Amino acid sequence: MNSKTTSNHMAVFSSLVVLSLCAVGVTFLHLSVVGNNLAIFGVAVVMAGLVLFQYMNLKSESSVIYWLTIIPMVLFAILVFLFIPDVCHFSIDFLRGVF
Amino acid sequence: MDKNTTLPVLGFEPGDQLPTGHYSGPVGLTPGRLGIWALIASEIVLFAGLFGSFILMRLINPGWAEEARHLNLYAGTLNSLVLLTSNFFMMKSSKSFVEDRAEDARKFMVFTMLAGFVFLGIKAYEYSGEFAHGEFPTSGGFWSFYFLMTGIHALHILGGLFAIFLLLSKTRHEPLVSLASRANITGIYWSFVEVVWIFLFPLLYLLA
Numbered sequence: 001m002n003s004k005t006t007s008n009h010m011a012v013f014s015s016l017v018v019l020s021l022c023a024v025g026v027t028f029l030h031l032s033v034v035g036n037n038l039a040i041f042g043v044a045v046v047m048a049g050l051v052l053f054q055y056m057n058l059k060s061e062s063s064v065i066y067w068l069t070i071i072p073m074v075l076f077a078i079l080v081f082l083f084i085p086d087v088c089h090f091s092i093d094f095l096r097g098v099f
Numbered sequence: 100m101d102k103n104t105t106l107p108v109l110g111f112e113p114g115d116q117l118p119t120g121h122y123s124g125p126v127g128l129t130p131g132r133l134g135i136w137a138l139i140a141s142e143i144v145l146f147a148g149l150f151g152s153f154i155l156m157r158l159i160n161p162g163w164a165e166e167a168r169h170l171n172l173y174a175g176t177l178n179s180l181v182l183l184t185s186n187f188f189m190m191k192s193s194k195s196f197v198e199d200r201a202e203d204a205r206k207f208m209v210f211t212m213l214a215g216f217v218f219l220g221i222k223a224y225e226y227s228g229e230f231a232h233g234e235f236p237t238s239g240g241f242w243s244f245y246f247l248m249t250g251i252h253a254l255h256i257l258g259g260l261f262a263i264f265l266l267l268s269k270t271r272h273e274p275l276v277s278l279a280s281r282a283n284i285t286g287i288y289w290s291f292v293e294v295v296w297i298f299l300f301p302l303l304y305l306l307a
Contacts (some may be wrong), residue, residue, distance in 0.1 A: 008192075013187040020179045024172070027305050036307040047297045055190055055290040061136070062128050068140040076147030080154055087155045 014055045163241040175304040184295045185214030196282040
């Protein structure tokens with residue numbers, strides 16, 4: 001360690017700054033609602049991944065840690081997606097044809 | 100300890116050669132790291148519940164988009180950059196602990212804290228602007244969520260600053276290498292606070 005790690009931290013930091021500005025810039029492009037929201041959350045997921053894996057060293061952690069973090073996130077996804085049909089007043093009957 | 104051991108030490112890549120004769124960070128799953136990740140898991144549940152509720156309520160209330168336009172986007176963007184910078188300094192400080200560079204470790208911790216206080220200052224400036232426009236936590240659903248989520252996040256920032264201050268004060272009495280694990284854990288927590296803001300910022304300020 002090292003110039004490699006130092007430059008790695010600097011590269012991650014620079015990427016995070018650029019991505020933050022990109023996310024803000026997207027809002028000035030006047031994209032569609034879906035396009036805008038997908039773009040900004042896509043950027044947010046990439047940024048969170050960079051912090052989790054590069055700064056928080058999740059890539060070097062044991063599987064116990066992975067499960068500790070993944071399970072709440074899965075529960076969050078279930079919570080949101082399970083209620084969206086109710087909240088948005090649309091039927092999920094069309095899924096019956098798929099499965 | 101074998102100096103060639105691959106360690107998950109903050110600031111080092113797996114396989115990096117660590118300084119010989121120095122404390123080289125936690126090996127395997129230490130109680131401290133397991134504890135901080137368990138805390139983070141519980142924090143994920145807390146924030147995921149808030150974020151999920153906000154997303155669902157936002158879908159029900161399209162009018163919230165108009166209310167979100169009253170937020171100060173420039174202050175929010177500046178705060179994002181300040182928090183990113185603060186976390187970068189914390190990573191540099193963490194690395195200095197492992198390398199036993201006391202002056203650098205202290206200096207970067209002070210920079211981290213300063214950036215943290217700047218973040219809180221900008222947030223206070225934003226709050227004062229919103230209060231001046233008559234927006235309070237009781238002004239409606241959007242503002243209730245806004246003040247609740249940013250307030251809880253600010254409390255986490257305060258908690259992190261307190262932890263960094265404790266670490267900073269300990270560096271005056273204890274050898275730096277013996278505090279490397281604590282610096283690692285504090286860095287993980289501070290990074291998590293940044294991850295929360297990475298999602299909070301677009302959710303409140305940028306959502307169309």
